[in-house]
Amino acid sequence: MAGRKRAKRSSVKKTDILIIGAGLTGLSCAFKLEKKRADYLLAEKENWAGGLARSFRKDGFTFDYSGHLLHLRWPETSKFILDSLGKNAKPLKRKARIYSSGKFTAYPFQMNLKGLPAKVRSECVEGFLKARRAFPEVKAENFRDWCLQTFGKGISKHFFFPYNAKLWNYPLEKLSTDWMGQFVPVPKTEEVLYGAYKDDVKGAGYNHDFYYPETGGINALPAAIASGVERLSLDSELISLNAANKTARLRNLGNVRYKKLLSTIPLKYLAEKVEKAPETVRKNAELLEHNQVYILNLGVRKCPLPQHWIYFPEKEFVFYRAGVYTNFSPSSAPRGFSSLYVETASKSGEFIDLKKAEGRIVKNLVSIGAVKDEDDILTSMWLKVPCAYVIYNEARKKALPELLSWFEKRGISSAGRYGAWKYSFMEESVKEGFETAEKLLKR
Template sequence: MEMNSERESVDVLILGAGLTGLAVAERLMGKGLKVAVLEKEAYVGGLARSLDWRGFKADIGGHRLYFENRDLFAEIVALIGEDRLIKHARKSSAYRDGKFLKYPPQLRNSMASAVLLSKTLWDAAGLCGRKTLNPLSLKDWVLNNFGPTIHDAYFKQYTRKVWGLETDEMSAIWAQRRIGGLNAFQLIRELAVGARSKEAVSEFYYPRGGMGDLSVRLHDRIRTEVRVIREAELLSLGGDRDTLSLARFRSPSGEECLKFGKLVSTIPITALARALSSWRMEFKSLSEGVKYRDLLIAYVAVSRRPVFEEHWVYFPEERISFSRVCEFDNWCDGMAGGDGALLGCEIFCGRADRLWNSTDDEIAALAARSLQGLGFVTAEEIQAVRVLRVPYAYPLLYLGYEKALNPLLRACESVPNLRLAGRTGTHSYFDMEECLEDAKRVYRCLT
């Protein structure tokens, strides 16, 4: 949909064409509202997109759907078709000390996992009556719920690798959102009678064309009614004393201004604050202390498959460069290129880190050396490596992060025609389903 005037107005402007932004636009479209979306990249989907490379398809990390909400399941079926959803029995492991340990730990199939669980039960029995009240750190939360064995085996090194923090520097809120109310005794019960929590769930759904199927279908639905402006760099937001009304941005067509009635932001809340600082100076200082964790993915094309039996494998040991590897042909046969496999090796860092500022060739060589050094592939089997940089991949929930985030959230809430949405927009640890649920929440607020 084209706009003829530089200052043409829309009813709703959405910042970010990721899954949440597209879902909000799709819902608003049916209300007869004029909607526009600004996206800084040349593509839509954000983390919910799938790459095509050398005959392979791959996601931006390993994402899956659980459909705890059956209404959401019906909406996804209507969007992409039930035949496009694959139901998987989850296969995941943690590789530690040269062994694959089932993750979540299982009572059967692995003596090492059974021993680990036995130690965990012993830990939990000894912790009765000696728990930390209202644990604030991830360390205290894990010790409260599982004891030192699980903490040391699965969380201690892995937290340092993924988040760049010790477990006593990470907020317990991350564990509460990621693992929920799970503890050692519940884990045993769930493994015996069936999983209940997301982290221990034994089945999941996956779109046949990759997670990008969702974003592609949403974009196809809105493209004739909603103007999606790609490669649009947001420069500033402005308005009168209380209300926002104007966005200034730079696109391939040049610098443009767009008037709007309501604004939905799904972009990193720190980027939003920078754009708002020209309107209200306090936003500039309010964004300090709100942090994200960045992600490098080395996609390694290998001449044989499978390399792993699992959908994904965690690598908690710091001697190994990557933290998780997904083998995408195990998620769907249509993701594979011929007889080969594509491994997505995830390396977490910050943009100030030496690793982020290394060249693609250096990062590719690091991932290839790690795979070879562990004996998973040979140098001859590696056909090519592609490196993808994903800034703002995860909100960093360090211990005490709320003290930095909450004043910024309150300042945004004070703007009557501004709504925050999605994973980076609200600085929340959302999965794909929660992003879609959040789109519904924002839609209800707007209408």
């Protein structure tokens, strides 16, 4: 973060509120505490603030950790985010597609079957209507069965099964349905029929309208928030936590005594930092699972695709999603060029041959017309998210409330996408930062 100095050892030893992690939740909490003139310290392990809302510049191109977009729905956080960005906030309407059976169709797949080959479309519609007539006696308890009950065999076969197998890298019959909520639109029968035989069903899903910074990539948002946060210490990773004595050992800061603590780092990792943690805490932490995501960012000659992002359910594509940054903001690349991102997921810790993967990705992009040939690629950058999507399963249902309760009893809140160990979006992270600040001030 520009102008922000690294922490000096012994600069801070005591604070009322210690915040671990300067992602959007930590920054938003600190911003609120700053306004209330509370005594706090925000500690971040990296030498920048923003967490995964980070942007990189390379050879004139701007890259993020894939498509980080601002879907706004709550008045307070919407105003805060838009005020923070000011004139840099660019409103956009979603241009998303699915590529399957050699065709681009509108998102969401289940409502927009019209462009598919006739045989595939009929299979999807007939399966959906049959599922609607079935009235199952037992509610599905896993994602695979839920898809079959809700969408039928055709839609499940051609999109939901292959796409989610790629995304989660986890057996769908063991994946619970707790994560879906607004993320998986469930259509009415008339919507499926209209989208199959008449025209696209527009505006479905939570992400049809969004914002993205005109310049600076998504890092423009955390940079703006951090400018209002005075007590931010970078290069200050949490080394260990003594929950009994309310003392955290931080790199470059040493031991810091606190009265209350907010952690926004992955809950699994927080539990591993606890000194002399009870066996139940260690075992519950081991039960929490996640996958990893690699993002290949590419600077290319002009990409002709008009979409913001595209989903790829089929196995021939090594990635599950690809997007075009320059369709969010032309400033993401020099004039006449484009910046792209491609997302691939795998099991946590699994070795990925990035050179081999990049070769396959480029061939896939050429096959859909995103680039003409390999010579169109001018620069590339791989980014890794070691803890990407948390796995929703029966083990999480048991372990999560027990872990959160154990920490809460010791004055430790754990919030944000990874602190609360959930699937969420950027505005929700800001919202949780605000809410946690209010909670900490009332204790």
